[in-house]
Amino acid sequence: MGIIEKIKEIEAEMARTQKNKATEYHLGQLKAKIAKLRTQLLEPPKGSSGGGEGFEVTKYGHGRVALIGFPSVGKSTLLTMLTGTHSEAASYEFTTLTCIPGIIHYNDTKIQLLDLPGIIEGASEGKGRGRQVIAVSKSSDLVLMVLDASKSEGHRQILTKELEAVGLRLNKRPPQIYFKRKKTGGISFNSTVPLTHVDEKLCYQILHEYKIHNAEVLFREDATVDDLIDVIEENRKYIKCIYVYNKIDVIGIDDVDKLARQPNSVVISCNLRLNLDRLLAKMWEEMGLVRIYTKPQGQQPDFSEPVVLSDDRGGRTIEDFCNHIHRTLVKDFKYGLVWGTSARHYPQHCGLGHLLHDEDVVQIVKKKEKEEGGRGRFKSHSTGPARISDREKKAPLKT
Numbered sequence: 001m002g003i004i005e006k007i008k009e010i011e012a013e014m015a016r017t018q019k020n021k022a023t024e025y026h027l028g029q030l031k032a033k034i035a036k037l038r039t040q041l042l043e044p045p046k047g048s049s050g051g052g053e054g055f056e057v058t059k060y061g062h063g064r065v066a067l068i069g070f071p072s073v074g075k076s077t078l079l080t081m082l083t084g085t086h087s088e089a090a091s092y093e094f095t096t097l098t099c100i101p102g103i104i105h106y107n108d109t110k111i112q113l114l115d116l117p118g119i120i121e122g123a124s125e126g127k128g129r130g131r132q133v134i135a136v137s138k139s140s141d142l143v144l145m146v147l148d149a150s151k152s153e154g155h156r157q158i159l160t161k162e163l164e165a166v167g168l169r170l171n172k173r174p175p176q177i178y179f180k181r182k183k184t185g186g187i188s189f190n191s192t193v194p195l196t197h198v199d200e201k202l203c204y205q206i207l208h209e210y211k212i213h214n215a216e217v218l219f220r221e222d223a224t225v226d227d228l229i230d231v232i233e234e235n236r237k238y239i240k241c242i243y244v245y246n247k248i249d250v251i252g253i254d255d256v257d258k259l260a261r262q263p264n265s266v267v268i269s270c271n272l273r274l275n276l277d278r279l280l281a282k283m284w285e286e287m288g289l290v291r292i293y294t295k296p297q298g299q300q301p302d303f304s305e306p307v308v309l310s311d312d313r314g315g316r317t318i319e320d321f322c323n324h325i326h327r328t329l330v331k332d333f334k335y336g337l338v339w340g341t342s343a344r345h346y347p348q349h350c351g352l353g354h355l356l357h358d359e360d361v362v363q364i365v366k367k368k369e370k371e372e373g374g375r376g377r378f379k380s381h382s383t384g385p386a387r388i389s390d391r392e393k394k395a396p397l398k399t
């Protein structure tokens with residue numbers, strides 16, 4: 001029996017099992033088995049050379065956004081509208097067969113936009129090259145899920161389910177669970193809050209399913225069984241997602257209003273070029289990019305090319321700003337002068353831990369090289385003669 005057949009058999013068993021107090025331990029074990037099998041499904045087959053054609057392109061710019069959706073929902077047209085890069089668009093499905101990159105120039109930054117082939121139901125099992133498409137989306141900073149506004153709402157659930165099956169968690173944050181494997185000492189289970197979904201016995205059973213008999217587990221929030229399995233697997237990617245509803249020009253205004261009010265959703269029309277500016281603003285907001293302008297000492301700030309930082313790519317403190325310019329700058333750092341919304345007064349003297357905001361101006365002041373042997377009359381070495389008698393006498397003052 002193959003891995004896919006095993007997964008379907010366990011899913012069928014979970015579907016016919018009643019959910020109550022008596023069966024929650026059994027269901028927890030089944031969920032752990034499915035997670036293990038899906039991890040095996042993502043691994044390349046043994047003995048393969050791994051030389052297959054992939055979709056991965058070189059990272060470029062200050063951020064990466066992936067377009068994901070069913071065939072013929074307008075992904076290629078959206079790429080052409082936003083970047084100017086030509087991507088073949090036609091009235092038949094699967095027009096795009098490989099990854100096509102484009103660059104969005106927005107707010108003095110460069111954002112890479114990837115047009116990926118359409119994925120279908122069963123993509124997580126490898127149907128329609130879905131596994132390669134999802135692998136590229138894992139390396140992006142933001143996912144744009146392009147949906148057809150004229151079709152049923154079920155497409156959104158199907159795509160979310162396919163992405164979650166391969167370890168992508170959309171618009172979620174990592175669970176507050178501390179987990180560490182140990183060599184000896186058994187399993188240590190603790191929690192700082194009351195737990196309603198997981199208890200010690202269920203945690204032990206899930207860890208034994210993974211053949212883990214020595215570990216330390218600490219719950220800092222009321223997490224579920226799925227959250228615990230995600231922490232144990234250690235291969236989950238938590239990524240932000242915007243649901244983009246295209247083709248709003250073919251539905252009524254009431255339906256458009258209903259879709260626009262959903263969380264993390266933007267309604268657009270590529271045909272009539274409607275609301276594309278709002279989509280770009282939402283992308284900028286979700287990616288959290290921060291532009292920092294440099295100011296050399298005694299000169300005006302340089303507003304031509306900012307240093308772009310973000311929480312997803314290293315952080316946005318002054319230390320991250322120094323490392324972005326040159327990694328040796330932190331050693332010589334004395335203090336930073338900051339102008340902008342993050343400063344209480346202009347300029348503010350800040351240390352390496354200061355959090356920078358968008359469009360701040362920063363001037364780095366470096367340490368001065370110390371003079372050897374002290375300063376002034378405390379110098380340990382002198383260029384003058386050692387004996388007083390050898391000193392050159394000054395000429396008498398003229399009166």
